[in-house]
Amino acid sequence: MMQPDEKINIKKVDTIHKEKIEKLLRQLLIEIGENPDREGLIGTPARMAEMYEEIFGGYKINSELDVSFTEAAETIIAKDIQFYSMCEHHMLPFFGKIHIAYVPAGKVFGISKLIRLVEKYARRMQIQERLTKEIADEVMKRGVKGVLVIAEGEHLCMKMRGVRNGSLILTEAHRGIMEQKEIREHVLSLIYTSKQELQAV
Numbered sequence: 001m002m003q004p005d006e007k008i009n010i011k012k013v014d015t016i017h018k019e020k021i022e023k024l025l026r027q028l029l030i031e032i033g034e035n036p037d038r039e040g041l042i043g044t045p046a047r048m049a050e051m052y053e054e055i056f057g058g059y060k061i062n063s064e065l066d067v068s069f070t071e072a073a074e075t076i077i078a079k080d081i082q083f084y085s086m087c088e089h090h091m092l093p094f095f096g097k098i099h100i101a102y103v104p105a106g107k108v109f110g111i112s113k114l115i116r117l118v119e120k121y122a123r124r125m126q127i128q129e130r131l132t133k134e135i136a137d138e139v140m141k142r143g144v145k146g147v148l149v150i151a152e153g154e155h156l157c158m159k160m161r162g163v164r165n166g167s168l169i170l171t172e173a174h175r176g177i178m179e180q181k182e183i184r185e186h187v188l189s190l191i192y193t194s195k196q197e198l199q200a201v
């Protein structure tokens with residue numbers, strides 16, 4: 001039996017139809033003016049279909065944050081979790097780092113579970129703002145006192161096209177006691193001060 005709260009906003013995908021995707025990609029190559037039968041491209045639709053199964057694998061990940069252990073702790077920060085996602089407006093990658101800070105209510109999450117949570121929401125068609133919020137909402141739902149999520153992302157759709165603006169996009173979401181400005185500022189200083197120290201070494 002699935003817990004109903006685990007299924008919110010999760011589209012159920014059984015398996016990716018690789019042959020269908022291959023056909024579409026082959027057609028796409030023709031439409032952009034390529035010859036899909038030339039040596040370098042002949043295997044490309046199949047390779048991309050294979051790759052899509054991995055980079056869009058987030059739809060199939062269920063939350064594993066339930067596996068936690070009891071620990072007396074105030075604030076826990078999981079910093080610099082690498083993510084790779086796909087911009088849903090241009091279907092180009094955006095990627096970077098996510099920091100998750102939370103105040104547990106008795107239980108703490110293993111770092112591997114937080115990484116898995118990031119993958120769940122990153123490995124799909126996404127926008128960075130929603131990615132940040134969805135992670136915060138899910139951590140909050142697991143019964144913590146508060147959570148702050150920061151994402152730092154580079155967007156290829158901004159770098160490769162349009163304005164060719166290469167700036168880093170920062171997004172933030174906070175819930176629970178992180179609504180309190182003093183607590184949030186303290187946590188932000190922990191994240192960013194230790195980062196600078198690391199860079200100075």
Ligand SMILES: [Zn+2]
Pocket residue numbers: 087088089090091092155157158
């Ligand atoms: Zn985009």
